[in-house]
Amino acid sequence: MIKVGIVGGTGYTGVELLRLLAQHPQAEVAVITSRSEAGVAVADMYPNLRGHYDGLAFSVPDSKALAACDVVFFATPHGVAHALAGELLAAGTKVIDLSADFRLQDANEWGKWYGQPHGAPELLKDAVYGLPEVNREKIRQARLIAVPGCYPTATQLGLLPLLEAGLADPSRLIADCKSGVSGAGRGAAVGSLFCEAGESMKAYAVKGHRHLPEISQGLRQAAGKEIGLTFVPHLTPMIRGIHATLYATVADTSVDLQALFEKRYGNEPFVDVMPAGSHPETRSVRGANVCRIAVHRPQGGDLVVVLSVIDNLVKGASGQAVQNLNILFGLDERMGLSHAGLLP
Numbered sequence: 001m002i003k004v005g006i007v008g009g010t011g012y013t014g015v016e017l018l019r020l021l022a023q024h025p026q027a028e029v030a031v032i033t034s035r036s037e038a039g040v041a042v043a044d045m046y047p048n049l050r051g052h053y054d055g056l057a058f059s060v061p062d063s064k065a066l067a068a069c070d071v072v073f074f075a076t077p078h079g080v081a082h083a084l085a086g087e088l089l090a091a092g093t094k095v096i097d098l099s100a101d102f103r104l105q106d107a108n109e110w111g112k113w114y115g116q117p118h119g120a121p122e123l124l125k126d127a128v129y130g131l132p133e134v135n136r137e138k139i140r141q142a143r144l145i146a147v148p149g150c151y152p153t154a155t156q157l158g159l160l161p162l163l164e165a166g167l168a169d170p171s172r173l174i175a176d177c178k179s180g181v182s183g184a185g186r187g188a189a190v191g192s193l194f195c196e197a198g199e200s201m202k203a204y205a206v207k208g209h210r211h212l213p214e215i216s217q218g219l220r221q222a223a224g225k226e227i228g229l230t231f232v233p234h235l236t237p238m239i240r241g242i243h244a245t246l247y248a249t250v251a252d253t254s255v256d257l258q259a260l261f262e263k264r265y266g267n268e269p270f271v272d273v274m275p276a277g278s279h280p281e282t283r284s285v286r287g288a289n290v291c292r293i294a295v296h297r298p299q300g301g302d303l304v305v306v307l308s309v310i311d312n313l314v315k316g317a318s319g320q321a322v323q324n325l326n327i328l329f330g331l332d333e334r335m336g337l338s339h340a341g342l343l344p
């Protein structure tokens, strides 16, 4: 059994990790931290987990207890993994970080977007960006994984086939993305209140969102050159889900895009390319570790529209983190992750 620690067990990605790991035949959660709920039994706080984690209670983060685990997930705000990861790695514990701490390869760029200096630039050389559809072989050898963000997962998986094939004009990419409210985490905030977010929809961070440099970094690598991306996130009145509507122009309209996407993701267990003409729905991936994609070229023009949906807490966070765990430990990548989405 793989002994697992989770730092930040009371947040939405933390409890989603618990839900997924409850079904995992090779992982056992030994330590789960919360500073505010220390001493509270996991099942008392989250009754959906009753019967799955008897005897497990939240505890304050303790680096000795965490270092006794084979792997530690960080489901914490940015900056926490910077402070603790080095000590765990030195003890031989692998780290899978769901926060943004190790996603950007450039520490200065990270500091610019997160408003504080990078707390562990010396670890960046060890960090592998945990998008299995791009970095599977590197993940196998890694000891520090930076799990991609939710918008970056949906956007990159939607645009990669076009950029890798050199088909899209990389200078004019548009990602028009909608997220459910759980994307903002469990912390109390006025913007996440029912009466603020319900029955309404709005764009935010149009002039620059923290996920922009992360998405740009991945797309630049795929294109092999500089890219120009306009990324506009929106908040929508749903709990889970991301819907990315992606636009790119192509110079060659004779290429069969459906075949291109089907070939690119043909061997990927968690990317589903739908039949031509489809419109994927966020509810079809709710609770599932799946990115569901459809590719369109309206009226046969040179503008390609890719629709990409994920559950922000699963393929956009905790499910992708478990997928990385499976790859890191040489397990079947689908272990504990093969369930279908919740519909209706």
Ligand SMILES: NC(=O)c1ccc[n+]([C@@H]2O[C@H](COP(=O)([O-])OP(=O)(O)OC[C@H]3O[C@@H](n4cnc5c(N)ncnc54)[C@H](OP(=O)(O)O)[C@@H]3O)[C@@H](O)[C@H]2O)c1
Binding pocket: 007, 008, 009, 010, 011, 012, 013, 014, 033, 034, 035, 036, 037, 061, 074, 075, 076, 077, 078, 080, 098, 099, 100, 148, 149, 150, 182, 183, 184, 185, 186, 187, 312, 313, 316, 317
């Ligand atoms: N929500 C999403 O859809 C999503 C998707 C992808 C990635 N992410 C990223 O995943 C991370 C967690 O997100 P979330 O939505 O689960 O957040 P959240 O709901 O706000 O939960 C944060 C957790 O971290 C703990 N925590 C906070 N400050 C801490 C500190 N200084 N030291 C140790 N523990 C601390 C909190 O517990 P205590 O305060 O009790 O210790 C809580 O359990 C974030 O970096 C987020 O950007 C989130």
